[in-house]
Amino acid sequence: MTFFTAVIIMIDVMEKSAATIKDIARISGYGVGTVSRVLNGSPLVRDETRKRIMAVARKLNYRPNKVAKMLVTGRFSQSTIAILLPKITHRFSMEIVAGIYSRLNELGYNLLVFNIGKKREEVFEHIRYSHFSGLIVLLNPLRPEEKSMLKAENAHFVYLDFHDRNENSIFFDNHLGGGYAAAYLEEKGCKRVVFIGDLAKTVQREERVEGFKSGLRERGMDLIDELYIPIDEKESYRVTRDLITRRRIDGIFFYSDDLALGGLKAKRDLGSDIRIIGYDDIQAAGYVGLSTVRQDSNVLGRLGAEAIVEIVKGEKLRAEDLPIYKCLKPQLVDRGS
Amino acid sequence: MTFFTAVIIMIDVMEKSAATIKDIARISGYGVGTVSRVLNGSPLVRDETRKRIMAVARKLNYRPNKVAKMLVTGRFSQSTIAILLPKITHRFSMEIVAGIYSRLNELGYNLLVFNIGKKREEVFEHIRYSHFSGLIVLLNPLRPEEKSMLKAENAHFVYLDFHDRNENSIFFDNHLGGGYAAAYLEEKGCKRVVFIGDLAKTVQREERVEGFKSGLRERGMDLIDELYIPIDEKESYRVTRDLITRRRIDGIFFYSDDLALGGLKAKRDLGSDIRIIGYDDIQAAGYVGLSTVRQDSNVLGRLGAEAIVEIVKGEKLRAEDLPIYKCLKPQLVDRGS
DNA sequence: CTGAAAGCGCTTACAG
DNA sequence: CTGAAAGCGCTTACAG
Numbered sequence: 001m002t003f004f005t006a007v008i009i010m011i012d013v014m015e016k017s018a019a020t021i022k023d024i025a026r027i028s029g030y031g032v033g034t035v036s037r038v039l040n041g042s043p044l045v046r047d048e049t050r051k052r053i054m055a056v057a058r059k060l061n062y063r064p065n066k067v068a069k070m071l072v073t074g075r076f077s078q079s080t081i082a083i084l085l086p087k088i089t090h091r092f093s094m095e096i097v098a099g100i101y102s103r104l105n106e107l108g109y110n111l112l113v114f115n116i117g118k119k120r121e122e123v124f125e126h127i128r129y130s131h132f133s134g135l136i137v138l139l140n141p142l143r144p145e146e147k148s149m150l151k152a153e154n155a156h157f158v159y160l161d162f163h164d165r166n167e168n169s170i171f172f173d174n175h176l177g178g179g180y181a182a183a184y185l186e187e188k189g190c191k192r193v194v195f196i197g198d199l200a201k202t203v204q205r206e207e208r209v210e211g212f213k214s215g216l217r218e219r220g221m222d223l224i225d226e227l228y229i230p231i232d233e234k235e236s237y238r239v240t241r242d243l244i245t246r247r248r249i250d251g252i253f254f255y256s257d258d259l260a261l262g263g264l265k266a267k268r269d270l271g272s273d274i275r276i277i278g279y280d281d282i283q284a285a286g287y288v289g290l291s292t293v294r295q296d297s298n299v300l301g302r303l304g305a306e307a308i309v310e311i312v313k314g315e316k317l318r319a320e321d322l323p324i325y326k327c328l329k330p331q332l333v334d335r336g337s
Numbered sequence: 338m339t340f341f342t343a344v345i346i347m348i349d350v351m352e353k354s355a356a357t358i359k360d361i362a363r364i365s366g367y368g369v370g371t372v373s374r375v376l377n378g379s380p381l382v383r384d385e386t387r388k389r390i391m392a393v394a395r396k397l398n399y400r401p402n403k404v405a406k407m408l409v410t411g412r413f414s415q416s417t418i419a420i421l422l423p424k425i426t427h428r429f430s431m432e433i434v435a436g437i438y439s440r441l442n443e444l445g446y447n448l449l450v451f452n453i454g455k456k457r458e459e460v461f462e463h464i465r466y467s468h469f470s471g472l473i474v475l476l477n478p479l480r481p482e483e484k485s486m487l488k489a490e491n492a493h494f495v496y497l498d499f500h501d502r503n504e505n506s507i508f509f510d511n512h513l514g515g516g517y518a519a520a521y522l523e524e525k526g527c528k529r530v531v532f533i534g535d536l537a538k539t540v541q542r543e544e545r546v547e548g549f550k551s552g553l554r555e556r557g558m559d560l561i562d563e564l565y566i567p568i569d570e571k572e573s574y575r576v577t578r579d580l581i582t583r584r585r586i587d588g589i590f591f592y593s594d595d596l597a598l599g600g601l602k603a604k605r606d607l608g609s610d611i612r613i614i615g616y617d618d619i620q621a622a623g624y625v626g627l628s629t630v631r632q633d634s635n636v637l638g639r640l641g642a643e644a645i646v647e648i649v650k651g652e653k654l655r656a657e658d659l660p661i662y663k664c665l666k667p668q669l670v671d672r673g674s
Numbered sequence: 675c676t677g678a679a680a681g682c683g684c685t686t687a688c689a690g
Numbered sequence: 691c692t693g694a695a696a697g698c699g700c701t702t703a704c705a706g
Contacts, residue, residue, distance in 0.1 A: 020683055031693040036685060041489065046691060063491040066468050067413055068683035070404045072698050077467045080449070094435065105452050110463060112417070113438065113448040126447060130414045131403050131468055152378065154400040287624035357699055368677045373701060383675060405699035409682050 019060035028056045039064065081308055082112040082132040084123075086140045088200065088231065090258050092280040092297055093138060096160065099301020100136060107309050109133075116140070124149060134312040136160050136304050140202070156311045158324065160304040161295075162203065168311065168324040170303050174204050177293040177330040178211025181253040181277050184291060184332055186219045188275040190251030194243060195226045196236065196263070197255035205255060208279070212253055224249050229259070236262030244272045251275040257282045257292055264290050264337055276337045291337040293330045300328065356397035365393045376401065418645055419449040419469040421460075423477045425537065427568065427595050429617040429634055430475060433497065436638020437473060444646050446470075453477070461486060471649040473497050473641050477539070493648045495661065497641040498632075499540065505648065505661040507640050511541050514630040514667040515548025518590040518614050521628060521669055523556045525612040527588030531580060532563045533573065533600070534592035542592060545616070549590055561586050566596070573599030581609045588612040594619045594629055601627050601674055613674045628674040630667045637665060 021039070025032040030053060037045050038053040039062075056062075070076035081104055085093060101111050112132050116123055124146055127135070135150070135157040141164065142150070142157070150157055158168035185193050195212060197205055209226070216223055224247065229235050236254070240263035243249060251274060254260035260278025267274055278285060281294035307324050358376070362369040367390060374382050375390040376399075393399075407413035418441055422430060438448050449469050453460055461483055464472070472487070472494040478501065479487070479494070487494055495505035522530050532549060534542050546563070553560055561584065566572050573591070577600035580586060588611060591597035597615025604611055615622060618631035644661050 021685095022683075032684080033686080033694075034692055037692090039489070040685085044691060049691080061491075065408075065683050066466075066490070067404055067407045068698090069685080070466060070468070070698095071402075071408050071682090071700090072684050072686085074698070075466050076404055077463045079463070080467065098431065101450065105454065108454075108459075110467065111450040113450070115442050117442065117445075122445075126414045126416065129403075129407060129410075129412050130417065130447065131407070152376070153403070154398075284620065284624055287621055358701095359699075369700080370678075370702080371676055374676090377701085381675060386675080402699050405682090406701080407682095408684090409699080409701050411682070 095297035103305035174207035175211035182215025440642035511544035512548035519552025
């Protein structure tokens with residue numbers, strides 16, 4: 001008895017790697033089949049046996065290997081869709097995620113969330129060794145080696161709010177939206193305007209800026225400056241205040257509502273009549289009365305969820321309509337800011 | 338050659354279940370080892386062989402079985418934490434999720450999201466056959482059979498914003514918060530107040546109401562009515578407008594900010610001087626100037642993430658400090674509403 | 675370069 | 691009631 005206990009403790013200490021059903025069988029003196037039955041609550045075992053085996057299992061702090069169980073039973077959740085978020089996320093991205101989630105939920109799929117962290121490679125290792133049926137890539141491009149990894153696994157993916165002619169993409173027209181911003185500022189009588197954007201140089205930003213600039217050109221308005229700052233309400237508050245007090249300008253187009261929120265606060269605190277427009281139409285924009293270029297995050301998210309599920313289920317696989325390439329239009333929302 | 342093609346097509350059509358490496362081996366005439374090497378891009382294969390095998394793989398639309406690969410390589414992402422959301426979610430729940438997510442992210446864990454849908458049993462089947470290390474159960478109790486399923490899998494879980502003496506729980510003190518609401522309304526000079534809550538009868542609601550009532554009693558204030566309505570801003574707008582116009586009351590305590598938002602709008606539209614207080618302090622509350630009882634969703638989420646990770650890593654397993662049972666305090670936020 | 679075999683941790687008929 | 695064996699789909703030394 002003491003020896004018996006001693007053996008168990010030794011093993012408990014030695015075995016750094018998790019205990020298996022085999023260990024339990026060996027130590028308890030039963031066969032693996034019996035152990036398996038006990039662990040799964042089969043009624044076909046003696047009570048005595050059950051107790052003995054359970055005791056050993058507890059002692060070893062046994063945790064069944066789900067992967068092995070999945071393989072043998074063939075029952076594993078095929079209904080998980082993964083999403084890959086960019087390193088820095090605006091509130092807008094989170095609203096897209098909410099849209100994806102709600103549609104996925106209706107379709108009976110679970111959501112697995114990845115995030116491009118410091119070590120991009122590590123994240124892709126995780127992705128590689130995780131179990132999911134399809135991937136939604138949000139707002140940023142995949143590198144060639146990442147794509148080929150996915151191809152090798154024959155794992156499907158769809159870009160959301162990013163576009164690549166050769167891949168499934170659902171996205172907003174940023175050039176058009178930039179133009180809307182110019183039109184808005186013109187309508188409010190602005191002549192000398194500034195653009196304030198995120199530090200991160202993204203395709204979305206470039207397209208939006210380009211659309212804005214060509215809009216200004218058409219209207220004979222002047223782009224006095226372009227500023228690039230971190231996504232931080234306080235920072236944009238400060239920058240806007242400086243602009244209003246030190247420079248002769250009458251309108252600002254912010255790359256995103258996150259940024260514009262700080263700017264609007266500065267304008268109001270100073271009682272300035274400068275005109276401000278943001279981008280995205282996040283929830284807060286409605287509450288504070290910020291004019292913006294609306295991108296319907298909910299629609300985008302839901303479309304993305306539907307697309308990846310269709311692809312994964314192979315409903316589109318043999319059709320000519322792959323890759324999916326869908327461009328959505330933004331809308332101008334005038335709240336008088 | 339035609340025969341060859343015919344065979345492939347037949348198989349392609351017949352095999353409803355996915356093609357395996359064995360199928361490719363059989364059809365291509367090579368061994369499974371070679372097929373595996375090709376599929377994994379090993380350089381130790383003739384080019385000719387590679388092409389032939391790849392052709393068959395494509396024809397069969399081969400998708401590697403990740404589960405089998407995981408089992409044999411032993412490389413599968415152990416760093417996934419799952420959360421289980423209640424059927425109906427307030428915005429507050431979503432803010433908790435954001436907190437969980439951000440902390441999990443820092444700790445290098447992925448997030449898998451489940452949601453109690455129509456068929457509760459089905460969700461638990463999914464949970465059972467999904468691979469994750471620990472589970473965070475948000476805002477609602479597990480049933481006995483669900484707990485025993487988790488126990489059988491030796492899967493750890495922690496309740497967040499729900500409490501049970503026998504399980505790991507991190508939660509807010511609702512009784513205290515209800516008292517704060519009463520104190521707020523008294524301070525604003527209210528005498529005749531109403532409580533408006535969600536239809537769903539939850540522990541949280543009961544505790545909050547009880548705290549509110551005993552707060553009123555201490556202060557000699559009258560609870561004129563208790564109304565229970567669906568979580569819907571329009572609905573709470575309507576109900577509040579009716580209360581203001583038809584009944585002699587001077588204050589309303591809303592179970593959640595989601596509800597209070599509609600009420601505040603009604604108050605302002607009518608120019609009423611009724612006092613309104615909500616609960617949670619969701620983002621929108623700050624934007625519209627709603628007084629509320631603040632529960633720090635970010636802190637709660639982050640604590641939950643840390644707790645489950647600690648438990649999963651066994652850092653607390655042999656200590657006496659299990660189960661974790663931590664009660665957080667809410668705070669009163671006076672925005673003058 | 676390629677095949678045959680062993681094995682990952684588990685379940686499940688099949689015999690006793 | 692219990693054990694021995696086959697097998698889930700894959701990888702990986704080990705021989706050729």
